[in-house]
Amino acid sequence: MNQYDLIVVGLGAVGSAALYQASKGGARALGIDRFDPPHTMGSSHGDTRITRQSIGEGEIYMPFIRRSNEIWRDLETSTGQELFLESGGLIIAPESATASFHVPGDFVALSVDIAEKYGIPHEVLSAEEIKRHFPMLMPRPVDRAYYEPGAGVLRPERCINAQLDLAIEAGAAIRTQEKMIRYQADSQGVTVVTDRDNFRADKLILATGAWIGDLLPESYRAGIRVCRQVIYWFEAENLEAFYPENCPFVIWIGDRLEDFWSTFPAPRDGLPGVKLVTEQYHTSTHADALSRQVSPEETADMYHRLTVPRLKGLRENLIHADVCMYTVSADEHFVIDYHPESERVVVASPCSGHGFKHSAAVGETLAQLALDGGSEFDISAFELARLGDIRE
Numbered sequence: 108m109n110q111y112d113l114i115v116v117g118l119g120a121v122g123s124a125a126l127y128q129a130s131k132g133g134a135r136a137l138g139i140d141r142f143d144p145p146h147t148m149g150s151s152h153g154d155t156r157i158t159r160q161s162i163g164e165g166e167i168y169m170p171f172i173r174r175s176n177e178i179w180r181d182l183e184t185s186t187g188q189e190l191f192l193e194s195g196g197l198i199i200a201p202e203s204a205t206a207s208f209h210v211p212g213d214f215v216a217l218s219v220d221i222a223e224k225y226g227i228p229h230e231v232l233s234a235e236e237i238k239r240h241f242p243m244l245m246p247r248p249v250d251r252a253y254y255e256p257g258a259g260v261l262r263p264e265r266c267i268n269a270q271l272d273l274a275i276e277a278g279a280a281i282r283t284q285e286k287m288i289r290y291q292a293d294s295q296g297v298t299v300v301t302d303r304d305n306f307r308a309d310k311l312i313l314a315t316g317a318w319i320g321d322l323l324p325e326s327y328r329a330g331i332r333v334c335r336q337v338i339y340w341f342e343a344e345n346l347e348a349f350y351p352e353n354c355p356f357v358i359w360i361g362d363r364l365e366d367f368w369s370t371f372p373a374p375r376d377g378l379p380g381v382k383l384v385t386e387q388y389h390t391s392t393h394a395d396a397l398s399r400q401v402s403p404e405e406t407a408d409m410y411h412r413l414t415v416p417r418l419k420g421l422r423e424n425l426i427h428a429d430v431c432m433y434t435v436s437a438d439e440h441f442v443i444d445y446h447p448e449s450e451r452v453v454v455a456s457p458c459s460g461h462g463f464k465h466s467a468a469v470g471e472t473l474a475q476l477a478l479d480g481g482s483e484f485d486i487s488a489f490e491l492a493r494l495g496d497i498r499e
């Protein structure tokens with residue numbers, strides 16, 4: 108009863124995708140999560156996630172975004188649910204930006220380069236053009252933007268639910284509210300010990316998100332940090348102006364890291380407010396020590412310092428706030444690799460705050476690594492060993 112081809116621990120964005128792909132391919136698979144996904148305790152909640160076709164983080168991500176977009180579309184067809192809302196997307200930054208966004212360099216220029224190379228429809232807008240097209244935005248005169256009309260937002264909770272439902276339909280077993288305490292790999296397979304039971308499988312995928320550091324050898328941990336982020340929903344004077352057909356997402360890149368934040372379009376069936384998200388890397392924590400309270404001071408900072416000078420039409424009335432975690436590697440790239448202690452164990456994440464859009468294909472790749480022994484994509488840039496060289 109407790110013997111499987113594959114166990115996936117962690118059923119968030121990445122793990123639900125891995126479980127779905129493995130069970131669809133015929134594997135006897137078990138998924139385990141310490142909470143009840145989709146939930147608000149990890150990194151995949153908050154109703155919307157930005158997705159764009161031009162991945163300024165690097166060409167290594169292009170196979171992942173293209174395959175993920177195919178999977179999201181297939182999931183929409185299979186479930187009859189809308190998982191993607193096309194709103195268009197803006198990345199706004201001054202040419203002189205001194206702090207880098209996700210990767211070194213000018214993120215607007217990097218996005219333009221990739222868009223040109225891959226034939227992705229886009230425009231470069233001056234500050235005046237941004238204001239003319241999107242009257243709620245107030246960029247500075249020094250700003251300019253990469254604009255991608257086909258970009259938009261995914262609905263993360265629905266994506267996770269869809270993949271878990273389809274995994275169950277394909278025969279997967281799922282255990283929630285059950286925490287993996289430890290695992291042991293040997294020459295015959297892997298034993299997973301939870302707080303309720305023991306399981307055995309040929310292969311194991313660890314997709315535990317912000318908790319992944321606990322499962323890696325000590326020497327790799329310094330290369331991974333968990334950064335607390337806050338998601339705010341503020342009341343709008345006219346919410347319709349922020350519906351996806353009227354309002355693109357905006358990634359605001361300033362001169363300093365503390366000026367980075369994002370604005371999201373408001374889905375008609377979402378919370379009745381406009382979602383704004385922090386992008387902070389100054390402080391890090393452990394996932395179990397995360398402060399989940401959002402203080403009036405940080406709310407005021409988001410509203411007065413960041414929002415008021417750049418965005419028209421929001422009232423200082425906080426409708427809701429949530430805390431979320433970025434799990435950031437030292438070079439802000441992904442980890443997709445075998446565990447250094449056993450090839451029976453595959454490790455995913457950290458996705459460094461830009462992983463949701465790619466998660467469908469990352470999950471598929473993990474399933475291929477575990478079950479087929481390799482991936483059709485080049486994942487050499489995502490190997491774990493690079494983090495072992497990093498010392499605090």
Ligand SMILES: Cc1cc2nc3c(=O)[nH]c(=O)nc-3n(C[C@H](O)[C@H](O)[C@H](O)COP(=O)(O)OP(=O)(O)OC[C@H]3O[C@@H](n4cnc5c(N)ncnc54)[C@H](O)[C@@H]3O)c2cc1C
Nearest residue numbers: 117119120121141149150151157287316431458462463464
């Ligand atoms: C505020 C915020 C905004 C973001 N915006 C974007 C965006 O716009 N676009 C984008 O592409 N990406 C974005 N990201 C990043 C993206 O959401 C994450 O990279 C992605 O969701 C991470 O998925 P995951 O599966 O690795 O982690 P999670 O979804 O957190 O899943 C990990 C799972 O592992 C489980 N788990 C952990 N330990 C155990 C254990 N011992 N036993 C059993 N289960 C365990 C947890 O309960 C959890 O369900 C954002 C992230 C945040 C926090």
